[in-house]
Amino acid sequence: MLESARLLEAIIENAIDGIITIDNHGIVESINPAALELFGYEAEEVVGKNISVLMPEPDRSNHDRYISNYEETGRNRIIGIGREVRGLKKDGSTFPFRLAVSEVFYKDRKIFTGFVHDLTKEKQAENELKKHTQELELKVRERTKDLIKLVSELERAKADVSVSLEKEKELSQLKSRFVSMASHEFRTPLSSVQLSASLIDRYVDKAEYAPIEKHTSRIKSSVQLLNTILNDFLNLEKLEAGVVVVNKAETNIVHLGEEIAEEMQLICKKNQHIVYQHTGEESGFFIDPNLLKNSIINLVSNAIKYSGEDTFIEFNTQIGRNQLLVTVKDNGIGIPLEEQENLFEPFFRANNTGNIPGTGLGLNIVKRYVELMGGRLEYWSEVNQGAIFKMFFIQE
8 A cells, every 4th residue: 555655656746747736725735846847836835825826817816716616516617627727837927738627535535636737838839830820821912912923923932832732732723723814815816816817818719708807807806805915914014013103184084985985886796885975064084094094994895795795885974073983884794792802803703704705804903093093993783783883083
């Protein structure tokens, strides 16, 4: 029996985790060396004292009440249930540890034994992991913006975040989408140009002018699409480089609107019509005509692409009370509600666009142009109900 007691004492004295026993009044009866080292005390400074000396507030003030409640009700909050708590060291600092408490009946007495496992290193490792994760996520967001510049920029971004295989995979997928989208968008109109040019040679020999006109029209449309794609890339590149300058001037909004409507009517689908209307007695407004024209063309172009044949596209301008309102409305396929939060992200295309050509850059460019000119952009859309885009500007 004596030998067993010595063995138990040796185990407690050499245990890696702290072991503390208290009576039913919370008075410390024993504390092993591991616990003393954790809390920074000598044994004589703790034994005989209330265990709350090792607790920070509010546990210090509430501990005796915990014990008395358990004695009265038999309901415990921690006995037999491990939980994470904080300990108070002699120097006043605190540290996290996992506490497991067991209840022992010994010589007609009730004794509580607490097993203390220090969590300081685990918490430090966890905090470091969170810190690195946050830093990594920040880097990913920054690098994603650089995707629109050069593919080689993407390779450098991948190297910077190579500590995370999962994040590297995500960047690689973005790169693939970018290259695939660009290749597809250029290949389609180029193939159309090549095919139509070849067919024209055949019809010229036969003097069949109707097919020639059809294919020259297709070539013009494909070249227009290529110009649009190139302009989107070039405009976004200028925006990212910060070289876009706003040059405001007194602009005849009516003349500008009529010019845009006439130009865009040429690329409309069969029986598509652009209906332009101006409201207000004034026609002049102080604004950058080039940025405004580019923004309107992008919106009208989208309305043409995402609307069917035999439809009307409403394009309105309104000047009044030193304000300019530009509205473009269509009855096309609309934008799914759950995807609208990403509407102005570069390269974003809704999942209902199908094979309709586009880079996913137009709305991003429009929004940034409008903000550069000090305006705001609002929209409404619903699937199969079309879309409405409004640009608001205030006269300075």
